[in-house]
Amino acid sequence: MRWPIIRWFVALLIALPLGTFILFPTLWRCLTIVHASDFQPVKAGDRTLYISTDATPRQRDLLFSHVQVASARIRQFWGRQQGKATIIYCPTQDQYAQYCSGGEGAGCSLGMPWGDSFLVLGPEGNSPDVMAHELCHDELFARLGWLTIKRQVPQWFNEGLALMVDYRFSSGGSTARERFLIYDAEWKYRAYGPEGLSPQVVPVLSSLETTRDFFYGDYSRVMLAYLTAGREVSRWLATVGPSALPRLISDLAEGQRFMDVYQFAHIRKAGTSQKNVQSANSPSH
Incomplete structure (x- = not known):
């Protein structure tokens, strides 16, 4: 009786990552970004940035500067920064579509049930507004976790909150x-x-x-x-x-x-x- 259970468990361990790869290829790429040869890992404080090797020196410099500005907005709004999402920067639309499902928008956030989170930035995502917006999603995720957000927090609140640090509609000096x-x-x-x-x-x-x-x-x-x-x-x-x-x-x-x-x-x-x-x-x- 023991061996069928063990075989079933081993089969499940094999099927789960295989199913993730087949059904959610963008998610799988984020989870395995550490092994991607076309991205370079860079430490920025407690956070790791994976920057595409296609990024120009100018784009890299702007990325670091914008991350600092966006993080400062998060600390001002939340009091302190708890989120530690892995940031993936894709300077081309084709590459962005490989890591963010559909390739729509300037950036997207992914949170895992076990606590890992990713922030994917596309060609238009190298902006303090986009970064602050996505980092705000990550702050809510870091404080509440995947299950509470999925079961309790309506999307309008999650997006509305992120707009409070995203100044594309209102300036930072606004009351x-x-x-x-x-x-x-x-x-x-x-x-x-x-x-x-x-x-x-x-x-x-x-x-x-x-x-x-x-x-x-x-x-x-x-x-x-x-x-x-x-x-x-x-x-x-x-x-x-x-x-x-x-x-x-x-x-x-x-x-x-x-x-x-x-x-x-x-x-x-x-x-x-x-x-x-x-x-x-x-x-x-």
Whole structure:
């Protein structure tokens, strides 16, 4: 009885990597990047960068500079940087498509159930905005893990949060309220046109819960999904304040439901404001 079980277990060990290679070739290439002869590993602090040998010296210099800028934004927004994603830089579109499924966008993030994570940058990804965006995804992954993000965190929140360190819509000097007003104005322009007379099908948050739903449709619809997410998260942060985010992460890590803690942040804020009002109105001794 023992030998059939052992043979089954050995067969499973062989089938798993083989199945991964066949079904998810881009994922397999990321997992085996350390053995890729066309990439050079470079250490940058606690992080390893794998830079394509096709990259020019100018592209390499910009990459290092942009990683520093993006990491500084992450530390400013999160307080400290916990993510340690392996960064893979592909300066050509063909190479990028080998490591990021479909080869769409400027960059993509991959998180594994066992904790490993990868950040793949394409030809347009050598930018502090793209890097900060993807690194923000990695920060959420580092704090909550694969399972909690998959089961609890809606994609609109994950993307909206990443837009807070991605300044392609708003500048880094914007306050939380200013950032919301910028996203709100851009959202209205995209949704209703310059005259406000041509309404499109505007996605609601409940239709942006999963990755598939978020990135469904043409370019215009996906851009509207991003703006809807950025508008909501910037509104939330402007309302509840920066201290609400670490508390939300802590509550999610303890197993609480996302919408419960997300909405409860408003109650907490209102309660704090009420206490401050009462304290200000109390007679001094």
